Amino acid sequence: MHNFQPKTLFLGKNHIYLPSCHSTNDIAAEIIQTKRVFDGTIVITSNQTAGRGQRGNTWEALPNQNITFSIILKPDFLSVVHQFRLNIAVSLGIFEFLCKYLSNGLAIKWPNDIYVGNKKMGGVLIENTLSGSRIAYSVIGIGLNINQLSFSNEKAISLRLATQKQEDFDIQTLIEQLCGCIEKYYLQLKNGGAFIETQKKKYIERLFRVGEEHLYEKEEIIFKGKIVDVADSGHLMMEVGQELKKFEFKEISFVI
Known part of the structure; x- marks a missing residue:
């Protein structure tokens, strides 16, 4: 990740790469405590030993095969009552990124898991720090199964399995692309106005099992x-x- 260069305005321009760590969300939270943090900083690891998912679940990811990173944002334009809008923007960014490689079966399982058919490819864990009625910081942990070919959970799937690609995807290139897609929807959210309803409509249209x-x-x-x-x-x-x-x-x- 030494030549990490996302084509973004700010997201990922400042990045920290750790060959191994317990949890990128925990490292990001520690950075926030120092008060020396750049908006859009990302913490990336190739080997997350104690990744957390929603509901307190652990996240199974073999070393050097998947996307495991966290984004630090300062969405102080968002009130606490509207914090789910950030979830929508991030989910749409991930969905759009994956659409570059998958044409069928992709869906967002409420609130922010990524599914292909009936199998889980990834998920998001958002942890907010509040300041009064506003969100001071958000740590957005993202885990996506990319090159892993076997899982202990039969309901898990990777991008390589879903696409039946013969060789591995380049993880660094994928994270650079993903940063661009998430930044796009985050900036739309920040601009507000009609983007809010447009994003919500897109999110609902892409929901797993919606209308069934x-x-x-x-x-x-x-x-x-x-x-x-x-x-x-x-x-x-x-x-x-x-x-x-x-x-x-x-x-x-x-x-x-």
Whole structure:
């Protein structure tokens, strides 16, 4: 990563590469504590030994085969009540990046997992530091399976498996491209206005299982529901029978 040169305005221009670390999100959080941090700094590692996912899950990633990095942003233009907008922008950036390589089956599983068919390719973990009613800093941890060919979890997939590519992808080139896509949607978000509704519409259109009736689980009870929308707060809106219900993150599980 010594010649890392993303074609961006600011995202990734300042970067820290660690051959190995426990968690890039933790390293990014430590950098923020020093108060000497550049907006758009990224922390990259080739071997993340204790990566974290949503719900407290660990993230399985073999050394030197996948994308594992964290972005530090200063989205002080965002209020706490609108923090899910950052999730939307980042998810769309990842989706657009992957569309360069995948034409079918790609979807965003609410709130921010990346799926190909019924298998998970990656995910995002956003950790915010607040200042009053505003977001002072965001640490955006991104993990994407790229070249790994075997997983202990049968529901996992990599870009190489999905594309059936014979040789490995170049991880550095992919991260450079990904930074450009995420920066694009982040700057749109910062500009606000019509971009907010446009991004939300795109996000909902790309949601895994949107508009289809499937099985879900809440408190060990299985039920049928249909995803129809996402509230501005980030709650998942679902038709269950004749009712429109709102679910918080971690409240329900997808039955796959």
